Amino acid sequence: MPPYIMSLALTLCAFAALKAQAFSPDDYRQPAAQWPAAELHKQAGPVAELAPLPELPPVDWHTPAIETLGQQLFFDPRLSGSGQIACASCHDPDLGWADGRRVAFGHDRQAGARNSMSILNAAWFDHLFWDGRATGLVEQALLPITNPIEMNANLDQVLTRLNQIPGYRQAFTNAFGPGPADAVRLAKALAAFERRIVSRPNRLDRFIQGQYNVLNDQEIFGLHLYRTKAGCLNCHNGPLYSDGKFHHTGLSYYGRKYEDTGREQATGQIEDRGKFRTPSLRDLSHTAPWMHNGFFPSLRGILNMYNAGMIGDSQLHPDLPQLSPLIRPLHLSNHELDALEAFLNTLSRRPLALRAPKLPPKQININDNDSHH
Structure with a gap:
């Protein structure tokens, strides 16, 4: 085959592959069971799809x-x-x-x-x-x-x-x-x-329940990235947007000021050193600053860190376990980061206002107040 024909064939194959991966917001304007397949890491374990909160789990002592x-x-x-x-x-x-x-x-x-x-x-x-x-x-x-x-x-x-x-x-x-x-x-x-x-139902909840006009195209693109290229769904999944598990992301500051060994303090196991529980992303707009040490007031800053693959295994202290295999460079463009950040902002709704209740007064000893006699 002449070289120019082979080059053309490869170009057409690449174009076909790109077209096959092309994103359309309409892919998500349908029940979640019909959304494009999520791209999940093989070590993520069972991953639940994003969903509204279920009914509160019952306990027999709550009245x-x-x-x-x-x-x-x-x-x-x-x-x-x-x-x-x-x-x-x-x-x-x-x-x-x-x-x-x-x-x-x-x-x-x-x-x-x-x-x-x-x-x-x-x-x-x-x-x-x-x-x-x-x-x-x-x-x-x-x-x-x-x-x-x-x-x-x-x-x-x-x-x-x-x-x-x-x-x-x-x-x-x-x-x-x-x-x-x-x-x-x-x-x-x-x-x-x-x-x-x-949490109160947010815009994503309403979108999943069929109100497809509550998210714009950029936010839906962010949803797509969340479930695919950005890998967020590996850890932030289900109705809580959290797997409830513990992961080492390289933010323990081990051997330095602000050291925090995380899960190891609860289990005593070296393999848990530097691991922290995956926080829920529900209402994250109202819970800044973020991460276990509160060092991160900027959502974009956090996205940039994950995009870079955090600090990488090569820079870890030798006494630390390897980073979670779910942490890796993402190679998201600024356009994609914009969309992902826009989507994350759909996950919040201001919690209901609640006034502090009236508290029972302390019993007054009349002898303590009888200062005139």
Whole structure:
């Protein structure tokens, strides 16, 4: 075959292949089961398609009275050692149920080591905190209260304090039946309230449910990249836009200032060093700054890092495991990064406003106020 004919044949083959991969927004203006096949890494494991949130998983101990009590407790600073810090101090409904800070301030204005994870949709996660040290909301609920950097309280003293407040004594009885507040009741009350902190349907949810005009062509192109070339679906999948797993992305700062060994702190396993739980991308526009250390206020900056393949294995500290195999250079153009960022901004809807409830007043000892006699 003459060289020019072979060259023409190769050009036509390349054009055909390009045409076969051509993107059309209409490919996504149909039920998700008919979308183009996702491009997934072989080590990603089972991957769920993007979807609206399901019904809240039921638990047999959640009642309206327990939830109402939990809401009061969540906003009550009397759960802290200083009497000044509430759960809501770091999980503010006006700040995406996080706190808008790089890291939280706790007892005596001590700075924590990690960014406050939003509690939105926490009910669906099997492991909580960045290192997954708690399995479920009940187990999680009391840990910040007794943490010396966070609320710095003695749990027995907190329970004694609550049982001395008539309004709480009555509320615990209404919620759980006769008996004082104890650790189990306190944890379940807080968990009952926290599990109802759920994202509102966003534009992608509406698009998936058939409202195909709510996303423009650029945003749909970003959705396509998310599921294909950008590889986001490997980790940020399902209705939570998170696989709930732990991955090493190279941001542990191991051997340097701000070192955080992540999941290893919960398991004691060297192979977990530097791994952190995949955060949910729901409502991410309201939960900045991002990553476990809160170092990243720019969404585009994060996309640029992933596009470059993070720091790469060659620059890792020798005591660290290899990066997750899901991390690799993506070679996205600026046009593609623009589309991906536009799509990510469709995943958010401002959480419902919630006012702090009225708290039970402390019992007043009339002898303490009788200063005139």
